[in-house]
Structure formats: structure tokens, C-alpha cells
Amino acid sequence: MKHKLILxxxxxxxTALSLTAQAGPIDTQLAGYKAAAQAADAKFTAFSAERGKxxxxxxxxxxxxxxxxxxxxxxxxxxxxxxxxxGKVIEPVALSxxxxxxxxPAKVEKWFKRNCQEVLGxxxxxxxxxDWLSYMVSQ
Numbered sequence: 001m002k003h004k005l006i007l008x009x010x011x012x013x014x015t016a017l018s019l020t021a022q023a024g025p026i027d028t029q030l031a032g033y034k035a036a037a038q039a040a041d042a043k044f045t046a047f048s049a050e051r052g053k054x055x056x057x058x059x060x061x062x063x064x065x066x067x068x069x070x071x072x073x074x075x076x077x078x079x080x081x082x083x084x085x086x087g088k089v090i091e092p093v094a095l096s097x098x099x100x101x102x103x104x105p106a107k108v109e110k111w112f113k114r115n116c117q118e119v120l121g122x123x124x125x126x127x128x129x130x131d132w133l134s135y136m137v138s139q
Contacts, residue, residue, distance in 0.1 A: 025102060025103050025105055026133065026137060029108060029133065030047065030130055030133060033127070033129050033130035033133070034046075036126035037126040037127040040126060040127070047127070047130040047131050047133075048131050048134065049131070049134045051131040052133070052134050052136070052138075053135045055128055056070045056078065056132060056135060057071045057076055062120050063117065063118050064121075066085045069119060070119055073085070078097070078136055079092050079094040079096060093136050093139075094139035095136055101136075102137075112124055116128075
């Protein structure tokens with residue numbers, strides 16, 4: 001029994017360290033989005049996970065008809081796997097479910113560029129990116 005408790009505590013500590021290690025690149029990316037959002041709108045103060053959740057689930061009319069919302073492929077529950085129109089399974093977008101997902105800022109930008117165009121029919125604003133990413137970090 002004592003051995004199981006020690007293993008459980010060790011696993012919990014490693015999980016916490018993994019999540020903490022991922023915070024660095026995400027924090028840097030959010031800081032960049034914040035600076036860009038403030039440059040675009042002097043009234044901008046902070047990102048909102050609630051706005052990010054609404055953005056994730058909102059249906060837009062400007063993109064592709066088979067992908068009207070982020071949730072169309074990424075699932076309304078960000079902790080669950082999604083499914084692309086091609087049938088490919090997409091790992092969960094919530095940081096808690098896929099801790100290494102946002103470790104590479106260039107990869108994050110690549111997917112924002114592609115997915116924003118497909119869903120919105122345009123590039124996402126820095127505030128939209130920051131709100132959405134804040135929502136994923138909170139999940």
C-alpha cells in the first residue's frame with residue numbers, strides 16, 4: 001500500500017512538473033499576442049478564457065462550410081479528441097489533456113494561420129488567439 005502511495009505521489013509530481021514546463025512557451029506566446037492586441041486596441045487589457053470558450057464554439061460564416069466553428073473539428077469539449085472532415089482523429093486541444101501541444105510557438109502559429117482561414121475565412125486577431133489559447137490553458 002505504501003509503495004502505491006509513493007508511486008501515486010511521484011506520478012502527480014511529474015505531471016505537475018510537465019504542466020509547469022509547458023507554461024514557458026505559452027506565456028511567451030501570450031505576451032506577444034497581448035502586445036499585438038494592445039497595439040491594435042489601446043483599450044485592450046487582458047485575455048479572457050470565457051471569450052475564448054465562446055470563440056471556440058461560435059459558428060462563423062466566412063470560412064469553409066464544413067468547418068464553421070473551431071468545435072467542428074476540435075470538439076466542444078476541448079479535453080476530448082476531435083475529428084477532421086477527412087476522418088483523421090485530432091488530439092484534444094486542452095493543455096491538461098495534451099500537455100506538449102503548445103510547446104512550439106511556430107507550430108501554434110502555423111495551425112492558427114491554417115485553422116483561422118478555414119473557420120473564419122480570415123486571419124485571427126491577436127486577441128482572438130490569446131483568448132482561445134487562454135481557454136485551452138484553463139482546461
